[in-house]
Amino acid sequence: MDIKELTSLETSGKKTIQELTIAGIIFVFFIIPWIIPSFRVMDVLAKIMIFTIAVASFDLLLGYTGILSFAHGMFFGIGAYSIALILYHSDTPSGYHIFLAAGASIAISVVISLMISFFSLRVKAIFFAMLTLALAEFAHILGVQWSDLTGGADGISFTLPGIFNFGQTLGTLFNTQINGRLMVYYFILVIAVFLFTGMLRFIHSPLGRVLKAIRENEQRTIALGYKTFRYQTCSIVFSACIASLSGILFAMWLCYVNPDSVFHTAIMVNILLMVLIGGMGTLYGSLIGAGFFIVTENWLPGLLKSIAGLASDSVILANMADRWQLYFGILFVLVVIFFPKGVIGTFRVILDRRHQLHSS
Amino acid sequence: MTRVPVIETPAIETRQLSIQFGGHIAVNCLDLKVAPHCLKSIIGPNGAGKTTLFNLISGQYTPTSGNILFNGRDITRMGVADRTRLGIGRSFQLTNIFPSLTVLENVRLALQAKENVGMVFWRHYKAYPKLSEHAYELLKQVMLADKHRFMASLLTHGEQRKLEIAILLALDPDVLLLDEPTAGMSLEDVPAILDIIQGIKETKTRTILLVEHKFDMIMALSDSIAVLQEGRVICDDTPDAVSNNEKVLEAYLGGGVTHA
Amino acid sequence: MKTDTLKFQTRNRPFQQYAGWIIGIGLFLLPLIQMDLTTYLTLTVAGISLGMLIFLIASGLTLIFGLMDVLNLAHAAFFAFGAYAGFTVLNLLNNAGWIDTASLAQSLFYLALALGAAGLAGGGLGILTEKIVIKRVYGNHLMQLLVTVGVSFVIVELLKMIWGVNDEVVPVPMGFQDAFIIFGVFIEYFRVVAIFLGITIFAILQYILKQTKLGIIVRAGVENQEIVKATGYNISWIFTLVFAAGSALAAIGGTMMAIFNQAVDPGMGNQFLIFALIVVIIGGLGSVTGSFVGAVIVGLSFNYVAFLWPKMALGVNFMIMAIILLIRPKGLFGKD
Numbered sequence: 007m008d009i010k011e012l013t014s015l016e017t018s019g020k021k022t023i024q025e026l027t028i029a030g031i032i033f034v035f036f037i038i039p040w041i042i043p044s045f046r047v048m049d050v051l052a053k054i055m056i057f058t059i060a061v062a063s064f065d066l067l068l069g070y071t072g073i074l075s076f077a078h079g080m081f082f083g084i085g086a087y088s089i090a091l092i093l094y095h096s097d098t099p100s101g102y103h104i105f106l107a108a109g110a111s112i113a114i115s116v117v118i119s120l121m122i123s124f125f126s127l128r129v130k131a132i133f134f135a136m137l138t139l140a141l142a143e144f145a146h147i148l149g150v151q152w153s154d155l156t157g158g159a160d161g162i163s164f165t166l167p168g169i170f171n172f173g174q175t176l177g178t179l180f181n182t183q184i185n186g187r188l189m190v191y192y193f194i195l196v197i198a199v200f201l202f203t204g205m206l207r208f209i210h211s212p213l214g215r216v217l218k219a220i221r222e223n224e225q226r227t228i229a230l231g232y233k234t235f236r237y238q239t240c241s242i243v244f245s246a247c248i249a250s251l252s253g254i255l256f257a258m259w260l261c262y263v264n265p266d267s268v269f270h271t272a273i274m275v276n277i278l279l280m281v282l283i284g285g286m287g288t289l290y291g292s293l294i295g296a297g298f299f300i301v302t303e304n305w306l307p308g309l310l311k312s313i314a315g316l317a318s319d320s321v322i323l324a325n326m327a328d329r330w331q332l333y334f335g336i337l338f339v340l341v342v343i344f345f346p347k348g349v350i351g352t353f354r355v356i357l358d359r360r361h362q363l364h365s366s
Numbered sequence: 367m368t369r370v371p372v373i374e375t376p377a378i379e380t381r382q383l384s385i386q387f388g389g390h391i392a393v394n395c396l397d398l399k400v401a402p403h404c405l406k407s408i409i410g411p412n413g414a415g416k417t418t419l420f421n422l423i424s425g426q427y428t429p430t431s432g433n434i435l436f437n438g439r440d441i442t443r444m445g446v447a448d449r450t451r452l453g454i455g456r457s458f459q460l461t462n463i464f465p466s467l468t469v470l471e472n473v474r475l476a477l478q479a480k481e482n483v484g485m486v487f488w489r490h491y492k493a494y495p496k497l498s499e500h501a502y503e504l505l506k507q508v509m510l511a512d513k514h515r516f517m518a519s520l521l522t523h524g525e526q527r528k529l530e531i532a533i534l535l536a537l538d539p540d541v542l543l544l545d546e547p548t549a550g551m552s553l554e555d556v557p558a559i560l561d562i563i564q565g566i567k568e569t570k571t572r573t574i575l576l577v578e579h580k581f582d583m584i585m586a587l588s589d590s591i592a593v594l595q596e597g598r599v600i601c602d603d604t605p606d607a608v609s610n611n612e613k614v615l616e617a618y619l620g621g622g623v624t625h626a
Numbered sequence: 627m628k629t630d631t632l633k634f635q636t637r638n639r640p641f642q643q644y645a646g647w648i649i650g651i652g653l654f655l656l657p658l659i660q661m662d663l664t665t666y667l668t669l670t671v672a673g674i675s676l677g678m679l680i681f682l683i684a685s686g687l688t689l690i691f692g693l694m695d696v697l698n699l700a701h702a703a704f705f706a707f708g709a710y711a712g713f714t715v716l717n718l719l720n721n722a723g724w725i726d727t728a729s730l731a732q733s734l735f736y737l738a739l740a741l742g743a744a745g746l747a748g749g750g751l752g753i754l755t756e757k758i759v760i761k762r763v764y765g766n767h768l769m770q771l772l773v774t775v776g777v778s779f780v781i782v783e784l785l786k787m788i789w790g791v792n793d794e795v796v797p798v799p800m801g802f803q804d805a806f807i808i809f810g811v812f813i814e815y816f817r818v819v820a821i822f823l824g825i826t827i828f829a830i831l832q833y834i835l836k837q838t839k840l841g842i843i844v845r846a847g848v849e850n851q852e853i854v855k856a857t858g859y860n861i862s863w864i865f866t867l868v869f870a871a872g873s874a875l876a877a878i879g880g881t882m883m884a885i886f887n888q889a890v891d892p893g894m895g896n897q898f899l900i901f902a903l904i905v906v907i908i909g910g911l912g913s914v915t916g917s918f919v920g921a922v923i924v925g926l927s928f929n930y931v932a933f934l935w936p937k938m939a940l941g942v943n944f945m946i947m948a949i950i951l952l953i954r955p956k957g958l959f960g961k962d
Binding site: 057072075125131132133135136137139140141144147148151227262271272275278279282325326328329332333334335336338339343346 | 697699759761767768769771772773775776777779780783784785786818896900903904906908909911937940941944947951956
């Protein structure tokens with residue numbers, strides 16, 4: 007009957023292409039350390055994975071729920087600090103400490119995000135943005151000043167347990183050294199795929215559909231019998247937990263945290279830029295946004311410096327090359343004004359238009 | 367004058383219901399009883415408080431004083447979402463749908479609310495095929511089935527009003543509040559909506575409260591008509607009685623007109 | 627019955643306000659338990675002057691939001707920019723050798739020069755920002771927030787490019803390094819200047835908003851630009867100028883804070899933004915009076931607590947904010 011056709015139509019060819027692309031991307035991430043045995047490349051890939059998760063979790067909030075929270079970077083920092091503190095303070099770090107850190111950061115994130123959503127019920131959206139910005143600044147200051155716990159501005163370095171220990175070499179396979187860092191890389195890959203799948207499921211779940219409805223037309227959603235506040239709370243809590251888990255991955259990759267690297271508002275601005283480049287409300291965009299940002303961040307300064315090196319006597323040029331983040335800022339403003347849907351979003355608009363043409 | 371007999375508990379009852387915005391009293395000590403499984407129309411000049419009354423019954427506004435009862439239960443302080451879950455469905459005067467979701471999804475969301483699976487986040491929404499099937503059936507009822515994959519914003523105005531009714535039916539409410547379902551519609555679309563409302567009425571399982579301006583439509587559909595003026599009911603009677611009521615004619619046509 | 631409830635409410639309301647004031651003043655006398663009167667008064671004067679400095683920052687934020695319905699997150703960057711502009715002027719004067727020998731009157735003159743330069747620079751940057759960026763995003767809060775975050779980033783990077791990334795010591799005119807003593811309370815001249823400036827700007831803002839048509843015109847412009855245009859006002863330039871005025875206030879606040887702390891650094895905007903945000907949240911978005919009261923509350927409580935338990939100072943401000951939000955979600959003077 008028609009309903010069969012209806013569901014089959016919804017899951018036609020588009021889906022398999024999508025699945026193939028995802029499998030392809032995962033495969034690329036899997037294979038590259040073997041093809042290009044360069045630490046720099048691996049570092050970039052690992053950071054892309056980590057930030058894809060952080061950015062996607064922020065997109066759940068901004069793009070799928072329509073909430074702008076500047077405290078999202080804070081959860082990233084909470085995750086990073088929880089694993090750093092646990093591993094730093096334990097005499098014999100072992101595998102379960104990582105799970106302990108995950109548990110602790112999720113618990114803290116749930117509590118704080120519940121408090122945040124409680125306030126979000128009471129104040130207007132713009133007020134909420136300010137409130138969370140103040141909270142994020144507070145977290146940064148706390149990270150610097152509460153030095154008994156956080157080690158202050160100097161931060162904490164720690165070593166990872168077991169097979170993840172960077173000093174350890176397990177053997178060589180196909181000319182590539184299998185060491186702790188490679189193990190952490192694959193750990194990040196597995197967790198990132200797991201979390202990303204979780205988020206995809208989240209947005210395609212009944213709850214995710216309600217969130218979409220709320221973003222479209224909150225009043226109507228309430229009139230359908232949904233208590234929208236509960237749904238928004240779920241989204242705030244869920245995305246906070248994911249962000250804190252991505253923070254754990256970040257700390258594991260660097261084996262070091264300090265307030266500036268995880269609590270600074272610049273992190274939040276970077277995440278915002280990545281979401282915007284990829285497109286709000288498009289989970290896949292987070293990969294594009296993070297990929298673009300991390301790659302540029304890694305190679306742009308060098309590129310600019312070599313350009314500036316051509317005219318080595320110009321101080322202004324050298325200065326301009328030094329401040330490569332300036333161009334990110336300008337890009338940010340341009341994207342918001344002229345390209346608000348981001349890459350994937352714009353792509354989808356084009357696809358939709360074509361689709362409508364075909365169906366009519 | 368034959369009164370409509372109210373034997374059972376009214377489906378909706380308001381007691382001395384009032385709401386005040388600043389100094390303006392929009393609804394003033396309004397008493398209204400709606401018999402179950404009947405269609406009552408509410409008419410009155412612009413600004414008489416019809417939509418405000420709907421907003422009070424569906425919970426968008428909280429009254430300044432007075433009570434609202436649903437099947438004898440006091441729901442005055444209840445929120446919009448809770449009232450919907452209880453069985454009061456509402457359509458809006460200005461089209462109120464999810465424009466960038468598909469037509470099917472618009473209805474499916476309403477069914478999902480009814481089925482209470484909204485909080486599920488670990489399963490795919492397609493894991494509930496019954497919801498999609500049911501939504502499709504409802505779209506057939508309002509003659510929109512062939513457009514189920516369209517984005518709702520691409521529908522014509524008349525189709526969007528039909529979609530609203532499908533959404534409303536999906537909520538399976540005991541009481542339907544229809545706020546000018548034919549507003550802004552082209553004339554050729556109106557009969558379709560009329561048929562749909564007639565169909566709902568004939569099942570004798572739902573109570574319908576209707577606000578409309580098209581007088582012939584009201585006369586044809588209604589079991590009873592309440593006339594509002596300045597936030598009060600000035601007449602509540604059968605269609606025939608209302609159309610001959612002097613107060614009503616005066617309210618509509620101004621003083622000095624005797625009925626022909 | 628309805629009139630009854632109304633009467634009850636009007637009878638009740640002044641009492642609640644009254645109670646609020648009593649509790650508030652009581653709270654601010656509370657530190658006396660832990661310290662002697664002289665210390666308390668010294669801290670109070672210092673707290674009020676800090677509050678006035680914070681008010682200078684917050685007032686521009688409030689002005690722009692209250693009139694134009696734009697939340698300008700680049701405000702902190704304007705503040706830092708103003709601090710650097712004032713610093714540059716003072717540095718020039720210092721190089722001429724005039725700072726170290728300045729009498730009080732000369733110091734005031736130099737301060738006026740620095741503030742004037744900062745105000746002009748901040749205002750100019752404001753005009754540019756509004757004309758290039760902000761005017762494209764009126765009416766869309768999310769876009770405004772995002773775009774101003776981006777602008778803030780750009781300005782701070784420009785600061786680093788022009789003045790370098792490190793802290794710089796701000797030369798303070800000699801006259802301000804003096805103090806006078808009343809009843810054993812040690813009061814620096816600069817604090818008096820700060821308090822005076824804060825109150826003056828508060829008065830000017832109140833006058834403009836309450837006594838002139840500007841407020842009505844701008845708010846009407848936010849509702850409907852076309853209608854206001856039709857009445858003959860050039861609304862787009864009025865918007866630009868309001869935004870520039872807010873930016874100039876931020877810049878003036880920046881110079882004052884630079885002198886107060888005797889240092890500037892490119893990241894200083896963010897450090898003080900948190901104060902401004904707390905103040906605006908406590909006071910209620912868009913209320914100048916609210917910002918003024920909020921700034922005094924934050925300045926005083928920060929100073930008292932910083933004296934008693936140094937590490938708790940900012941935390942207490944956060945707690946005050948949370949408590950006020952719990953009681954009055956819209957802030958002390960917030961409207962809908």
